């Protein structure tokens with residue numbers, strides 16, 4: 001039954017029906033046809049196993065710059081030039097100045113309505129997993145249960161040389177940092193941000209949990225450019241395993257072509273619209 005609707009939705013998107021104002025755009029579908037947001041809400045309402053993957057776009061409305069947006073640049077550098085072990089080895093002060101700037105910026109931000117809806121869902125649905133590529137901690141601050149952080153946290157640090165006395169990572173929320181670059185309290189050497197940089201391996205335990213979570217009934221990918229791997233491959237994996245896949249993003253991404261429904265709109269608005277439908281039962 002759902003299949004025809006899904007096909008229609010995909011066809012409409014392929015014909016580049018842009019949901020400029022979401023409701024107006026959707027209401028142009030013929031009556032009696034299930035609307036995409038209604039379909040998404042009814043899928044969620046079945047208390048299915050739900051997995052959500054978020055990227056920088058979910059935090060954009062909070063004022064946290066995305067990497068690929070206009071504000072993603074810091075000084076003249078692109079993120080890819082700073083978020084690598086090579087960049088840190090070359091110039092730890094420069095990399096820490098950037099992290100200190102981001103930490104100050106994020107500390108001044110609050111979770112937005114999109115984070116709030118997902119936090120409510122994490123308590124409402126018995127089988128709900130939130131995977132995030134974000135390092136800002138805003139899902140946790142919104143009260144989301146059991147967040148799987150693929151790329152670590154900007155509020156954690158680790159010893160750069162991994163000295164014997166130090167834990168793998170520890171929390172350091174000092175804003176601004178008392179010294180740049182900061183030093184290891186265990187060995188006096190340099191510390192590094194507790195995030196996964198480009199070219200670094202992800203924590204295998206977290207990857208295993210993320211892969212396990214692709215075994216679900218509904219998989220939503222929200223505010224991610226779907227170009228950073230292996231996060232992006234989770235969407236493909238969920239689809240391969242038969243999940244109903246939904247994308248919510250301001251613009252089309254490589255994932256738009258293969259998800260069941262690609263909703264073009266802001267995460268905070270679309271999540272509020274879906275949540276309203278859930279509340280109405």
Ligand code: NAD
Nearest residue numbers: 055056057060066067068133134135136223224225266267
């Ligand atoms: P990205 O910067 O590559 O892409 C952001 C995506 O969000 C884009 O596709 C954009 O169209 C979309 N977007 C922007 N505003 C939106 C909104 N209001 N609603 C819906 N979509 C919106 O980010 P990414 O895909 O997460 O991947 C890049 C890497 O950057 C990740 O590894 C992540 O760790 C890191 N990062 C994290 C943060 C953070 O913690 N907040 C911020 C920037 C980058």
Ligand code: ZN
Nearest residue numbers: 159163184187
């Ligand atoms: Zn150390």
